[in-house]
Amino acid sequence: MASGPGSAPGRACPVEYRYGARALRRAPDLEVDALWVAGGLYGNPFALQALVERHAAERGATALVFNGDFHWFDIEEGDFLRIEQGVGQYASTRGNVETELASPSEGAGCGCGYPEWVDEGTVERSNHILARLRETAARFPDVLVRLRALPMHLVARVGSERVAIVHGDADSLAGWAFSQEALALPGGLAAAERAFDEADVRVVASSHTCLPVAQGFPDGRVLANNGAAGMPNFHGERFGVATRIAVSPSGDALYSLRAGALHVEAIAVNYDERAWRAKFLEQWPAGSDAHRSYFERIANGPRYSRAQARREAVSLAA
Ligand SMILES: [Fe+2]
Numbered sequence: 001m002a003s004g005p006g007s008a009p010g011r012a013c014p015v016e017y018r019y020g021a022r023a024l025r026r027a028p029d030l031e032v033d034a035l036w037v038a039g040g041l042y043g044n045p046f047a048l049q050a051l052v053e054r055h056a057a058e059r060g061a062t063a064l065v066f067n068g069d070f071h072w073f074d075i076e077e078g079d080f081l082r083i084e085q086g087v088g089q090y091a092s093t094r095g096n097v098e099t100e101l102a103s104p105s106e107g108a109g110c111g112c113g114y115p116e117w118v119d120e121g122t123v124e125r126s127n128h129i130l131a132r133l134r135e136t137a138a139r140f141p142d143v144l145v146r147l148r149a150l151p152m153h154l155v156a157r158v159g160s161e162r163v164a165i166v167h168g169d170a171d172s173l174a175g176w177a178f179s180q181e182a183l184a185l186p187g188g189l190a191a192a193e194r195a196f197d198e199a200d201v202r203v204v205a206s207s208h209t210c211l212p213v214a215q216g217f218p219d220g221r222v223l224a225n226n227g228a229a230g231m232p233n234f235h236g237e238r239f240g241v242a243t244r245i246a247v248s249p250s251g252d253a254l255y256s257l258r259a260g261a262l263h264v265e266a267i268a269v270n271y272d273e274r275a276w277r278a279k280f281l282e283q284w285p286a287g288s289d290a291h292r293s294y295f296e297r298i299a300n301g302p303r304y305s306r307a308q309a310r311r312e313a314v315s316l317a318a
Contacts (some may be wrong), residue, residue, distance in 0.1 A: 009109025010123035016105060017096070017113070017173035019152055021198035024164040028157040030091065034062040034246035035158050037165055037226060038269070039095065039207020041066060041083065043074025044230030045279070046271035047240045048086045051229060054242075054267070065154060067207050068095020068167035072129065072230075073290055075136045075283050084143050094150040095167040095208060096174045100130055101137040102148035113174030117181060125289035132289075159247040161202040161262050168208045170195035178225050179209035180309065189215070189314070196221050203259045205243050211304050212241050212266060214257050216313035222259035227309075229269050230276075231294065232301035234309075240269030255310040266309065 036055050041047055048070075055064045070087045074080045094102070096111030105111065109127035137144060152173050154165040169175030170192075177195070182188035196204065196217065205224050212227030227233040229240040244250055244265045253265035280298060284290035 008123070009107055010112050010127045011114050012108050013113040013172055013174050014105035014108045014111065016103070017099070017111070017152075017168075018171060019173075021170035021195045024153060024155055024166070024170060024199035024201060026155055028162065029154045030063050031157040032061045032063045033159060033248075034058050034060060034244065035156050035163060035205075036062070036064040036242055036244050036267075037067050037205040037207075037224070038064065038229040038242040039067040039069060039167060039226050040210065040228035040230060041070040041087070042072040042228060042230040043070070043079060043083055044240070044271060044276055045074075045079055045082050045086070046273075046276045047230040047269050048083060050269050050271040051242060052086065054269070063156070064090045065165055066090060066092040067165050067205065068093050068173075069097045069207065070095070071097050071101065071133060071137070073280055073283060073294075075133050077136060077139065079279070079283070080136050081140070084140075088146065091154065092150055093152060093154055093165060093167055094147055094173075097130065097133070098147040098150065099173065101134055102144045104134075111174055113168065113172070113176060115176050115179075115181075122293055125293045128289040129293075155201075158203070158245050159261055161260055162200060163203045163205060163245055164199050164201045165205045167206065169206060170199055170204060174208065176209055178204070178206040178213070178223055180211045180213040180225070180304075181209075183213055183215050183223070183311070189217075192223055193217055193221075203245055203262060203264055205245065211302060212309045213311065214255060214264060214266060214309060215311045216257045218313045218315050220258070220260045222257045222264045224264050224266075226266065230271075231298055234305055235301045235303055237301050238273040240271060242267050242269050255306055257310070257312070
């Protein structure tokens with residue numbers, strides 16, 4: 001092939017996506033005692049409903065932030081608008097999906113920035129899904145204006161600690177540095193620590209890379225990637241995951257880590273999974289691009305476990 005990984009549609013990371021970790025070293029955009037971050041809703045209206053209801057039970061100063069890719073499977077107009085109107089009630093950042101709907105980059109495809117370990121078929125199908133979703137989104141110019149204006153990242157103060165909210169990683173909207181795969185390598189952990197230093201934050205909340213990971217660091221910092229709020233994240237378990245970062249624990253975390261005075265928790269998004277499966281199949285029947293890429297995960301979860309997601313700090317200096 002003429003263009004290898006790094007430049008082909010779906011592999012490329014457009015220059016407009018880059019901001020650099022130092023952009024996160026700024027005054028907070030919001031100040032709360034409990035921050036919920038939900039990336040990867042992927043057009044699941046039942047997960048949206050479950051999240052909103054669960055967040056509404058939170059007491060005190062709180063915020064729910066959708067950190068990108070809230071659209072994806074919602075090619076039916078009514079669903080697209082339902083997601084848009086629901087998410088629009090809360091703070092949000094744009095992911096690569098919303099960015100490629102509102103401000104397409106030349107040759108970016110889905111804007112996923114897929115690394116080499118993601119196979120070519122998956123990349124091509126994601127480009128097709130984005131192209132189909134773009135047809136729906138194009139019917140709503142006002143929505144595109146709203147999506148275009150969303151920030152790529154937010155900074156929060158939770159209690160007395162600084163928290164960065166990104167879609168990909170600390171450098172780029174579609175970066176994979178905070179994927180469970182990258183964080184499994186010593187070089188990936190060291191790079192993440194440098195990003196925390198540059199951003200001057202206690203916690204980073206990310207998404208984008210599809211699988212959740214909560215990674216502790218020796219100095220009490222935590223990277224929390226929620227995986228997907230709108231799809232299963234663990235083998236045999238059919239719920240989404242959101243990240244809760246707060247001064248006190250929720251009492252029903254799937255797993256958690258401490259980050260200084262904060263509790264960083266993975267919370268189950270218990271949506272109506274039968275209804276979601278039916279809704280997905282209406283839009284993406286057997287043989288369609290999204291069915292081939294995602295239905296097995298929607299039905300049975302990925303080959304990944306909670307034990308793999310929760311990672312205590314390891315000392316790289318030892
Ligand atoms: Fe993404």
